[in-house]
Amino acid sequence: MSTNAVAARPEAPPEANLKKQLKRADRLRKFKAIGLVAPLALFLIVVFVLPIGSMLWRSVDNTELESVMPRTVAGLQQWDGSDLPEEATLAAFAAELRDSRRGGGLGKVGRRLNYEDNQYRGLLMRTLRGLPASSENWTQTLIEIDPAWGETTTWREIQRASPPVTDRYVLASLDLERGADGEIQRIDAQNRIYQSVFKRTMVIAGGVTLICLALGFPLAYLLATLPPKTSNLLMILVLLPFWTSLLVRTAAWIILLQSNGLINQSLIATGIIDTPLQLVFNRIGVFFAMVHILLPFMILPLYSVMKGISPSYQRAAVSLGAHPFAAFWQVYAPQTISGVAAGTILVFIMALGYYITPALVGGPADQMVSYYVAYYTNTTNNWGMAAALGSILLALTLLLYLVYHRLVNRKQLIRS
Amino acid sequence: MALPPYASPVEKLWFWIFRGSCGLVLLFLIAPVFVIIPLSFSSGSFLTYPLPGFSLRWYEEIFSDGPWMESLKNSLIVAPLATLLAMTFGTLAAVGLNRADFPGKGLILALLISPMVVPLVIVAVGMYFFFAQVGLLNSYTGLVLAHTVLGVPFVVITVNATLQGFDFNQMRAGASLGASPVRVFFTVVLPQIVPGMVSGGLFAFATSFDEVVVALFIASPTERTLPIQMFSGIRENISPAIAAMATILILLSTLLLITMEFLRRRSERLKAAP
Numbered sequence: 001m002s003t004n005a006v007a008a009r010p011e012a013p014p015e016a017n018l019k020k021q022l023k024r025a026d027r028l029r030k031f032k033a034i035g036l037v038a039p040l041a042l043f044l045i046v047v048f049v050l051p052i053g054s055m056l057w058r059s060v061d062n063t064e065l066e067s068v069m070p071r072t073v074a075g076l077q078q079w080d081g082s083d084l085p086e087e088a089t090l091a092a093f094a095a096e097l098r099d100s101r102r103g104g105g106l107g108k109v110g111r112r113l114n115y116e117d118n119q120y121r122g123l124l125m126r127t128l129r130g131l132p133a134s135s136e137n138w139t140q141t142l143i144e145i146d147p148a149w150g151e152t153t154t155w156r157e158i159q160r161a162s163p164p165v166t167d168r169y170v171l172a173s174l175d176l177e178r179g180a181d182g183e184i185q186r187i188d189a190q191n192r193i194y195q196s197v198f199k200r201t202m203v204i205a206g207g208v209t210l211i212c213l214a215l216g217f218p219l220a221y222l223l224a225t226l227p228p229k230t231s232n233l234l235m236i237l238v239l240l241p242f243w244t245s246l247l248v249r250t251a252a253w254i255i256l257l258q259s260n261g262l263i264n265q266s267l268i269a270t271g272i273i274d275t276p277l278q279l280v281f282n283r284i285g286v287f288f289a290m291v292h293i294l295l296p297f298m299i300l301p302l303y304s305v306m307k308g309i310s311p312s313y314q315r316a317a318v319s320l321g322a323h324p325f326a327a328f329w330q331v332y333a334p335q336t337i338s339g340v341a342a343g344t345i346l347v348f349i350m351a352l353g354y355y356i357t358p359a360l361v362g363g364p365a366d367q368m369v370s371y372y373v374a375y376y377t378n379t380t381n382n383w384g385m386a387a388a389l390g391s392i393l394l395a396l397t398l399l400l401y402l403v404y405h406r407l408v409n410r411k412q413l414i415r416s
Numbered sequence: 417m418a419l420p421p422y423a424s425p426v427e428k429l430w431f432w433i434f435r436g437s438c439g440l441v442l443l444f445l446i447a448p449v450f451v452i453i454p455l456s457f458s459s460g461s462f463l464t465y466p467l468p469g470f471s472l473r474w475y476e477e478i479f480s481d482g483p484w485m486e487s488l489k490n491s492l493i494v495a496p497l498a499t500l501l502a503m504t505f506g507t508l509a510a511v512g513l514n515r516a517d518f519p520g521k522g523l524i525l526a527l528l529i530s531p532m533v534v535p536l537v538i539v540a541v542g543m544y545f546f547f548a549q550v551g552l553l554n555s556y557t558g559l560v561l562a563h564t565v566l567g568v569p570f571v572v573i574t575v576n577a578t579l580q581g582f583d584f585n586q587m588r589a590g591a592s593l594g595a596s597p598v599r600v601f602f603t604v605v606l607p608q609i610v611p612g613m614v615s616g617g618l619f620a621f622a623t624s625f626d627e628v629v630v631a632l633f634i635a636s637p638t639e640r641t642l643p644i645q646m647f648s649g650i651r652e653n654i655s656p657a658i659a660a661m662a663t664i665l666i667l668l669s670t671l672l673l674i675t676m677e678f679l680r681r682r683s684e685r686l687k688a689a690p
Contacts, residue, residue: 036512051546252448353535
């Protein structure tokens with residue numbers, strides 16, 4: 001390649017030629033590098049990023065009515081909401097309702113309108129059954145089938161469900177809604193569930209993180225300060241559970257914590273309690289299992305930071321007259337901050353998205369946000385709600401990850 | 417960090433309280449792993465101590481034709497394929513990332529790592545809709561692709577770490593001696609990054625072998641993997657058969673741990689050598 005470049009321009013001054021060659025070689029290397037990364041990047045964009053993006057889009061997507069009843073929706077757009085909609089709109093509605101029987105359109109519209117008010121699916125079914133083949137006056141006919149069609153509130157609710165984009169799911173996942181006047185307001189107190197779900201998710205994730213820190217910090221300190229031979233041996237006790245299947249460990253905790261499990265048996269044998277304690281399928285079980293699964297993720301970053309801290313600082317402090325505790329808290333502990341931060345955020349991020357463990361060892365009151373995302377996708381097919389809850393969870397996770405990324409990068413900077 | 421001979425009684429007390437609590441934490445970590453093993457040899461059908469007697473009936477159950485073998489077979493199809501794909505794509509990308517600077521490199525690295533960060537349920541629901549659209553729902557292909565996505569970040573991270581100390585002038589040296597770029601890659605680069613590839617691959621394999629959430633959404637009973645079988649077993653009817661399978665999985669993880677430890681020691685030795 002280089003001989004070609006030289007041969008092509010023998011008249012150019014050698015210095016410029018060299019620069020050009022260097023530039024070209026650099027560019028070629030850049031293209032080669034991009035070419036190596038591109039397959040994976042494209043693969044992830046197609047199989048990972050776009051699917052998640054389009055899933056999240058469902059949290060504002062509201063095209064159910066528009067796709068099944070385009071003419072009704074167009075008619076309602078013109079309507080001012082004071083009197084009943086025009087006869088032409090109602091005629092279009094009757095025709096589109098009849099056509100919706102084919103291809104699952106009726107179910108789609110019924111499900112969507114039921115989010116506004118539970119009566120709609122039934123109303124649509126009733127109306128469809130009584131719908132004549134033709135009518136001179138559809139307004140009259142519809143009202144005869146069901147008087148609800150003669151009320152402006154019915155049509156206003158349908159009008160409200162028509163625009164192609166909505167914020168109702170995102171608002172609903174924060175226990176908010178738009179009132180009749182379009183203002184954002186809190187929903188009735190007895191229907192508020194998601195604020196408590198998010199609060200519960202935070203409480204469980206936060207609690208698990210704090211317990212992990214409390215248990216992990218001393219152990220990491222011990223492992224970092226023991227002679228390598230002993231600490232490598234003890235490290236196996238941390239790494240073996242780390243590599244063991246999550247399901248194996250969850251099953252093990254159910255076995256240990258059940259009412260005739262080893263823990264209850266030994267508590268009864270020692271006379272501490274008389275009747276078995278309920279330790280599993282409630283919050284206690286969730287904490288035990290989640291702390292066990294996430295503890296290595298706290299210990300490992302703490303250990304790697306503590307390993308790099310020289311013990312001589314602490315010794316110097318003691319030799320200068322500091323109490324050993326003071327030496328530990330004022331000299332040693334501050335140096336571990338980056339490890340504490342990394343471990344804490346890592347564990348918290350992982351705990352936020354937990355689904356399997358609470359589903360297996362928790363009760364109904366211990367399910368976290370992930371459970372509701374799965375529930376709305378699989379059980380009720382309310383994809384708008386699944387996507388809205390998922391979006392909030394993802395936003396929270398990515399935000400925390402950004403903080404984590406900053407911290408870990410800074411740590412590496414300090415080290416180098 | 418041994419106790420000095422001149423330690424005061426209070427210091428001694430604290431020292432032993434500290435060691436004792438660390439011992440308890442270690443017990444907490446390891447006890448569940450060991451508690452489940454003896455139960456797999458129980459002759460009864462309940463997962464409680466004391467054991468009524470010794471028997472291998474639960475191993476017979478999981479190794480006879482049935483849902484356990486079926487699901488193990490499925491996992492042994494999906495996990496190696498996903499691992500292989502993740503290792504290939506991940507290694508190429510990691511080499512590319514270290515080969516030259518190009519615009520948007522940080523963003524691309526973030527993209528390659530992101531499957532590790534996004535909550536699994538979100539990955540699962542997103543892929544569920546996507547695979548339903550493209551006809552990959554309830555298929556081995558879909559499952560392999562999904563697990564490749566989840567395993568790739570580990571390979572990228574470990575190979576990337578191995579390449580940090582890699583001198584790319586070696587490739588030039590190889591080229592100047594007349595080797596083609598492919599030959600240089602296989603004879604010069606690959607042997608040096610194999611430990612990173614293998615440990616990333618082990619992570620990817622373990623991920624696929626232990627992944628429930630995504631598989632629950634995108635697999636039908638035909639592609640039911642071992643973790644799904646474990647999951648429904650724990651949820652519906654927790655029997656010593658689960659303990660038997662758990663024991664086998666613990667053996668597998670011990671094997672993984674030993675391999676990783678071997679790789680780590682090897683790389684440390686290489687680093688220590690001049």
